[in-house]
Amino acid sequence: MGAKFAPSLANIFMAKWEEDVVYAAARPEIVLWARYIDDILLLWRGDHGSLESFMSHLNDNQVGINLTYEASTSNINFLDLEIFVQNNSLQTKTHFKQTDRNGFIPVDSCHHPSWLKSVPRSQILRIRRNCSNVGDFKEQAKILKNRFVDKGYSENHIQEEIERISTIDRATLTREKVKTIVSVIRKASLNVLISWLAPIIWDGIYNLKTLNEQHKDTRIGLFVFAVKKYVRFLGPFLETAERFFMVGHNVTYYVFTDNVKNVSKPKMGEGRNLQLHEVSADKRWQDVSMRRMEILTAMTKERMPNEIDYLVCSDVDMVFNDHMGVEILGDRFATIHPGYFLADPQGFTYERRPISAAYIPYGEGDFYYMAALYGGKVEEIYKLSTACHNGIKEDKKKNIEAVWQEESHLNRYLVYNKPTKVLSPEYIWDTNLPNGDLIKRKRFLAVHKNHAEVRN
Template identity: 70%
Template sequence: MLCEPKHWSFCKLDFVSKNYAFQCRSIVEQSIQFHHTGSEIVTLVEDRKLCKIQQENITSNGIIPPALQDTLGFPTLQSDINGKTLQENWKKMQIPRTYISGTLAVSILFIVGFCLQKANLIFPCKQEQIINYSEKTAAQEIELAHYERLRLVKSRNLRQMALFVLTPWLAPIVWNGTFDLSVLDKQHNNTRIGLFVFAVKKYIRFLQLFLETAERYFMVGHKVTYYVFTDKVDEVVKPKMADGRILQIHNVVADKRWQDVSMRRMEVLTVYTKKHMPNEIDYLVCADVDMVFTDHVGVEILGDLVAAIHPGFFLSDRESFTYEDRPISAAYIPQGEGDFYYAGALYGGKLDEIYKLSTTCQNGIIEDKKKNIEALWQEESHLNRYLVYNKPTKLLSPEYIWDTNLPYEEFIKKKRFVIVNKNKRKITR
């Protein structure tokens, strides 16, 4: 529609629409600001061309007709006493340049300050990586120790599997330096740990040294309950113990044969892990009494189901493992099965896992007795059978169970739990 002088009233009604009035006013303001001449056409647009203001609609001195001024919200400049033009009045309405300059200066300073603080984000560049040299050195030592073990193995054509830090099923093998004890100690701050040991007949002689060295090296700083089972309760010497550590002494019947004593442990474990221990501890470690702690043994050995690699077979081929090979036995392991040979002198885990292990082994022992047979290495044979088909979640390297009479001592830099040298014939009589 063309807006002519006679149509001002129509245009005014048309411009009452909020959007139209705003857009028309904006374009007229811009026309005046940029000094458009009366010969130019100012186009008012929303979605389509709504109206055109032609030359005759704007007077030669740039004054907007009164009707349109009123609609767009402009002052009636014709009544201006001084006869000022709309351009001059517009300049009065503008913000002073000093204010604009000041605002721009403050904005620039703000942007510069932000850029300086966030320079890494705005201007990314390669920066030097902060290296914790103690951690780097420790990692290098672990790697060097690993390669040193492999070098020794290759030079003698020995089996390598036990020297790695992961099993084929991705369970960790704990070697010195493969754990951060400070982190683990915090994780197990309130963990309750049990140490289970049998000391019957003449094996009572090893108990005092076992307990004394345990107080010095075993789970230092943590809550520990010692579960001692013996037929000589009166002969137990209680060592000086740290706070939070408890000694429980339980009477047990001593079997005539040491083989039966060995197997009796599974029976006792089954009963106590089910009825007595759940309210007292979270993890249980089972150990032979004829051993001593000679270095740190801490929470790094804890896991759902933990087994120790036997020091006599850690470099041996599977064919050399002394598994029970008679199919008639419940401890039987077929040829070609198994990854490691595990020691019966040290194993552990969460109570529910130890309960399942001891129950299975005890049932196997009972089954063999019914057939009038006995597994080659008694409870250790049944333990290996269980662990072949129920993979442990963590393995302990021979550092955690060592015999000083064995070869390949150069592979073991730390000897933490060591078998006591003894005359076995004298003790077992």
């Protein structure tokens, strides 16, 4: 693609286009949209006419993107895979292009013998990994064997490799690939830059003096719910916020509670004010949790655009323990869950039931984000809360509830609308968790409590 940075630039461009056009369309027919640079795999739950209409919509753009496509109800090629339907399930095997030529290095080339010996093995392993049926593997392995023999490799050696690899359970090979990916992701949570070029905010990677100057006139809101027994946490929350949260900046606290008259207002700094909003409390804590998205949608549409520029959304059963300032602000920011920042992504507690609007399939997702701290520009939080609220309503129509209520819908949204900043576990921590030695500054702490008692 020319210059070294061209693939990265193309990926950034296409990711932005997908966010604005593809994911914004929220078409229910899209089962899967997967892209590798400029190759796209789309699983479409609909007829050919609706697919054709959708593709015409995508190609009707001002940025010069023109998608050509092949559609089939039985088989399709994507990268080096042929994906086909067999016995009502998706199967795969290696796709050999018609223009494919025997480009393997001859056995008499000046490479190290061990390297030459490993080339057939790696190619046969690739075939085994790609072929979901053993019969397809054996057939395609014959093609490989003939190509290697043409290049001077020992036919007996190639056949021995084929027979040895054919005994390996394919699931073992695919798990090995997943482990490699998992290792990269686990390390990524300790990095300062993510694959989509968003920063992970850790202490020391920013110049606070410069950021404070840039945001000297920025208006910041802090949105929090304190209903039923959770009102007991509001006092310490506000008191510690005045000590550590956005100190020196204009802050409006938006507190929603069912007990306004018993809220004690702490001493406020200059440019900081408290708004108390009366709200009824639902009987179940799960409904209280999900109700926040409904109110957040209304507030970010009608009131907040005139009062603030950025909004931070938080749980109330927390206390500020160290500096939390404008370094967190961005179009969309979310916080890595402290219990999962080193976890295997296969173990993330995403909503895994396809029937739910919060569904995230295995293999999708970067981090597990905690709904106790997220935010962004007001207009971006309106988009986020609207999507989450609509998802909650869709689930209610089906008489189901996402596994972690609003947090499940939040994670679903952020899988396909990447945060522009990711906050490290410094910004949410629980002192009962392991690996605390990796977290040098614990800025926002969970209050220890009896969850059953508080939620009852």
